[in-house]
Amino acid sequence: MASELDHDCPNCGEERTFYRTAATNLHLGLKTKWACPECSFGFIRINGDISSASA
Incomplete structure (x- = not known):
């Protein structure tokens, strides 16, 4: 799995x-779990389909 997105x-x-x-x-x-290095905003993805980014 990639470590960047x-x-x-x-x-x-x-x-x-x-x-x-x-x-x-x-x-x-x-x-x-993914995090922005600039502002520390984070979100979670499950199996690449379910995401908390749009919540």
């Missing part, structure tokens, strides 16, 4: 490169 950051207002801060396997799939 290009994603829109709502705090910075532009696309940033997020870095993986943690990953663990759950019964739903792989849970991955």
Whole structure:
């Protein structure tokens, strides 16, 4: 799995490169935590499909 992800950051207002801060396997799939190095905004993805970024 990649340790970098290009994603829109709502705090910075532009696309940033997020870095993986943690990953663990759950019964739903792989849970991955991502963080913006500029402002520390973070979000969680589960199996790449379920995301807390839009919540």
